[in-house]
Amino acid sequence: xxxxMIMGGLAVFVLAVLSPFWFNMVTTTQxxxxxxxxxNAKKATKCVLDKYDMRANHMSLLDEWRDAxxxxxxxxxxxxxxxxxxxxxxxxxxxxxxxHEDKAKFCDSCHNYTSVNPYCWExxxxxxxxx
Amino acid sequence: MMEKSRRRFLKVAGIAAIxxxxxxxxxxxxxxxxxxxxxxxxxxxxVLVAKRWGMVIDTEKLNDKILKQITNACHIHHNVPxxxxxxxxxxxxxxxxxxxxxxxxxxxKEKFHYAFPDKEDExxxxxxxxxxxxxxxxxxxxxxxxQACPTxxxxxxxxxxxxxxxxxxxxxxxxxxxxPYGARSFNYRxxxxxxxxxxxxxxxxxxxVVEKCNLCAERLAKGEQPHCVEASEGAIVVxxxxxxxxxxxxxxxxxxxxxxxxxxxxxxxxxxxx
Amino acid sequence: xxxxxxxxxxNYWLWIIFLLIVIGIGKIAYLDQFFNGLxxxxxxRDVSWGFYIANFTFLVGVAAGGVMVVIPYYLHDxxxxxxxxxxxxxxxxxxxxxxxxxxxVDLGQPVRMLNVLLYPTPHSMLFYDMIVxxxxxxxxxxIGWKVLEAERNQVTPPAWTKPLIYLSIPFAIGIHTVTAxxxxxxxxxxxxxxxxxxxxxxxxxxxAGPAFLIILCYIIRRFTKFDPGWEAMxxxxxxxxxxxxxxxxxxxxEVFVVFYSGIPGHKSHIQYLLFGYHGYxxxxxxxxxxxxxxxxxxxxxxxxxxxxNYILLPVACAMIFIGAWIDKGLGMISGGFVPSPLHHVTExxxxxxxxxxxxxxxxxxxxxxxxxxxxxxxxxxxxxG
Numbered sequence: 205x206x207x208x209m210i211m212g213g214l215a216v217f218v219l220a221v222l223s224p225f226w227f228n229m230v231t232t233t234q235x236x237x238x239x240x241x242x243x244n245a246k247k248a249t250k251c252v253l254d255k256y257d258m259r260a261n262h263m264s265l266l267d268e269w270r271d272a273x274x275x276x277x278x279x280x281x282x283x284x285x286x287x288x289x290x291x292x293x294x295x296x297x298x299x300x301x302x303x304h305e306d307k308a309k310f311c312d313s314c315h316n317y318t319s320v321n322p323y324c325w326e327x328x329x330x331x332x333x334x335x
Numbered sequence: 336m337m338e339k340s341r342r343r344f345l346k347v348a349g350i351a352a353i354x355x356x357x358x359x360x361x362x363x364x365x366x367x368x369x370x371x372x373x374x375x376x377x378x379x380x381x382v383l384v385a386k387r388w389g390m391v392i393d394t395e396k397l398n399d400k401i402l403k404q405i406t407n408a409c410h411i412h413h414n415v416p417x418x419x420x421x422x423x424x425x426x427x428x429x430x431x432x433x434x435x436x437x438x439x440x441x442x443x444k445e446k447f448h449y450a451f452p453d454k455e456d457e458x459x460x461x462x463x464x465x466x467x468x469x470x471x472x473x474x475x476x477x478x479x480x481x482q483a484c485p486t487x488x489x490x491x492x493x494x495x496x497x498x499x500x501x502x503x504x505x506x507x508x509x510x511x512x513x514x515p516y517g518a519r520s521f522n523y524r525x526x527x528x529x530x531x532x533x534x535x536x537x538x539x540x541x542x543x544v545v546e547k548c549n550l551c552a553e554r555l556a557k558g559e560q561p562h563c564v565e566a567s568e569g570a571i572v573v574x575x576x577x578x579x580x581x582x583x584x585x586x587x588x589x590x591x592x593x594x595x596x597x598x599x600x601x602x603x604x605x606x607x608x609x
Numbered sequence: 610x611x612x613x614x615x616x617x618x619x620n621y622w623l624w625i626i627f628l629l630i631v632i633g634i635g636k637i638a639y640l641d642q643f644f645n646g647l648x649x650x651x652x653x654r655d656v657s658w659g660f661y662i663a664n665f666t667f668l669v670g671v672a673a674g675g676v677m678v679v680i681p682y683y684l685h686d687x688x689x690x691x692x693x694x695x696x697x698x699x700x701x702x703x704x705x706x707x708x709x710x711x712x713x714v715d716l717g718q719p720v721r722m723l724n725v726l727l728y729p730t731p732h733s734m735l736f737y738d739m740i741v742x743x744x745x746x747x748x749x750x751x752i753g754w755k756v757l758e759a760e761r762n763q764v765t766p767p768a769w770t771k772p773l774i775y776l777s778i779p780f781a782i783g784i785h786t787v788t789a790x791x792x793x794x795x796x797x798x799x800x801x802x803x804x805x806x807x808x809x810x811x812x813x814x815x816x817a818g819p820a821f822l823i824i825l826c827y828i829i830r831r832f833t834k835f836d837p838g839w840e841a842m843x844x845x846x847x848x849x850x851x852x853x854x855x856x857x858x859x860x861x862x863e864v865f866v867v868f869y870s871g872i873p874g875h876k877s878h879i880q881y882l883l884f885g886y887h888g889y890x891x892x893x894x895x896x897x898x899x900x901x902x903x904x905x906x907x908x909x910x911x912x913x914x915x916x917x918n919y920i921l922l923p924v925a926c927a928m929i930f931i932g933a934w935i936d937k938g939l940g941m942i943s944g945g946f947v948p949s950p951l952h953h954v955t956e957x958x959x960x961x962x963x964x965x966x967x968x969x970x971x972x973x974x975x976x977x978x979x980x981x982x983x984x985x986x987x988x989x990x991x992x993x994g
Binding site: 431434436437438439440445448449450452453455470479482483484485486487488503504505506507508509511512513514515516517520521522523524525541542543544545596599600601 | 645646647648650652653654655657658712715716717718719721722724725727728730732733734735736739791792795796797798873874945946949950951952953955
């Protein structure tokens with residue numbers, strides 16, 4: 205095998221490995237969308253976690269919640285800030301979607317941007333979508 | 336020499352790979368301590384509690400109409416798909432034809448010799464011969480399904496309810512083989528097209544998980560009686576089997592009751608007054 | 610050593626390409642199942658395990674059968690098996706890979722597979738099955754590879770392989786015992802609820818494994834210059850013979866117990882398999898052919914003159930292998946589910962798509978087997994030549 209072939213192969217390999225980066229550089233990328241707070245969520249000043257903790261850790265919090273609800277029959281979450289919430293994605297006033305009424309703007313916009321596809325909504329229903 | 340150094344490289348690379356694998360595991364172990372230190376998870380104030388939940392079904396008070404009410408209440412509120420439901424072609428195009436043998440049911444009716452196959456009498460009371468009995472998960476004290484499940488997706492809660500964690504189920508169906516009561520159903524397909532109107536108070540299921548009666552754990556947690564109890568016009572009572580003063584213990588004291596296949600030692604928590 | 614696998618003649622590559630095509634077709638069929646769910650199978654609410662788990666069970670047996678060459682060679686210094694131990698070990702590897710693939714294609718939520726490790730559950734038999742299957746796979750890969758490598762370099766295998774070899778023996782028994790325990794510990798299933806299930810599984814495994822190994826020896830003789838040795842094949846055939854007789858005997862014991870005691874919950878399943886139950890009899894012809902194949906195969910192998918007939922031996926082995934497959938692959942799983950715990954009868958038959966996926970898994974196993982056997986035979990040719 206010649207040196208050139210090896211170098212050529214290496215170049216192709218490096219290009220392929222870095223494809224997500226150059227692909228994003230070539231195609232236009234938008235700035236990360238901000239989750240929009242609407243309706244009740246706008247009026248409320250406190251959520252289950254504070255803003256940055258929420259951004260970083262909401263998935264592990266939801267993971268804890270589902271275990272607590274399904275396995276321990278705990279339903280109420282008294283947050284560190286003293287407010288209590290219904291540990292539910294979508295049922296009742298005091299659940300995630302009960303307050304953050306617009307799922308598309310609260311959940312989906314970021315998830316779409318980051319290409320994550322949580323399977324929550326395969327089973328949990330957005331009350332707005334039932335009609 | 337070449338051979339040797341390649342080997343050494345592979346060894347080092349292997350050890351490095353183990354290290355890479357260990358890092359997330361360490362992070363995972365450390366996760367517990369983060370964030371919500373002062374947050375608390377508690378029960379709903381109206382929660383109904385029991386040492387061991389049980390059910391008594393007074394078959395004297397049942398008829399076909401009530402049985403239908405019970406089944407409907409259970410299935411509609413738990414978003415149990417009905418494969419006879421006409422699929423909305425616009426919402427669910429390309430829905431494939433149904434195999435009715437793959438049906439899903441939580442609570443349904445059976446004739447005596449199917450519900451109680453080990454109590455099959457040659458000369459059975461005529462009344463029983465024609466009667467239908469509601470059958471459902473027995474929430475066994477020694478549940479074979481719980482024993483079989485490799486992920487604890489199905490588990491016995493401290494209060495005796497045998498529950499499914501749909502998030503965790505891998506769909507191996509070992510529990511279905513283990514259940515002596517045929518109480519479990521598997522989602523062979525996405526159930527969504529076959530649910531008429533979704534009840535927002537309960538999730539639907541994804542394909543590939545097992546489901547069954549949950550004794551309305553989601554309602555007991557909020558202080559409400561199970562759907563079947565409410566629809567039964569007094570024929571079904573749910574309560575604490577371990578509490579001698581409870582209504583169901585009183586019913587069991589005063590009436591003759593049978594259980595399904597109790598000779599297997601699973602200790603079913605559903606009693607039938609006959 | 611792996612470089613041997615990429616040097617082969619035209620037939621070798623044609624066979625590899627053929628297997629890859631079958632795997633590809635199986636993969637396409639599986640993708641459809643992956644996206645649409647197990648609805649594409651013939652399984653139902655009443656018969657919740659089918660062709661995949663049945664083939665899994667059968668192949669665990671073939672894998673365990675490999676130990677029938679390991680024990681004589683390593684525990685009894687039976688020199689005749691020196692040339693074929695590696696074949697037994699590599700057959701186990703290929704079978705175990707198929708077993709694991711069958712488990713995966715049978716899962717409703719395969720992406721959550723690792724939950725078994727994330728939430729280890731020692732009261733579930735599947736937990737132990739996972740441990741012994743993966744353990745036995747690992748042991749056989751390491752042992753087979755190291756021993757073959759040593760043979761290639763004309764040195765003795767490293768000393769640490771010896772304890773692993775001894776460990777692999779209880780593991781071989783273990784994989785099939787634990788697989789039987791999956792079934793025989795379930796209170797509501799009269800057909801499986803028998804203490805003799807694990808011995809029965811082992812007997813049929815020690816028949817099917819060696820029988821298949823003999824057939825593979827014929828194929829190796831035909832296509833390579835390596836000769837596994839006629840005497841080794843004769844010894845294997847005796848092992849297969851007594852194992853299949855034990856298997857038939859165990860089944861007769863089952864038949865006696867259920868019919869003489871007459872307990873309906875136990876009797877109905879064997880009734881269904883052998884004579885039909887309430888007019889349902891889809892498996893009756895299969896079961897009888899399975900037992901006849903095994904019985905005739907056993908007679909062929911029992912009589913020295915027939916056993917040592919070069920043409921007849923592979924035929925007898927094929928009969929035993931197919932018979933054991935019918936017994937375990939078709940009857941063992943369906944038989945446990947029909948009739949259901951409520952004594953309803955729902956019959957099961959695999960769908961075409963289910964069969965295609967199954968064939969894809971088999972092709973993947975045969976690809977692994979081909980490559981491993983190519984390594985083994987080439988090394989042996991080199992060393993002997």
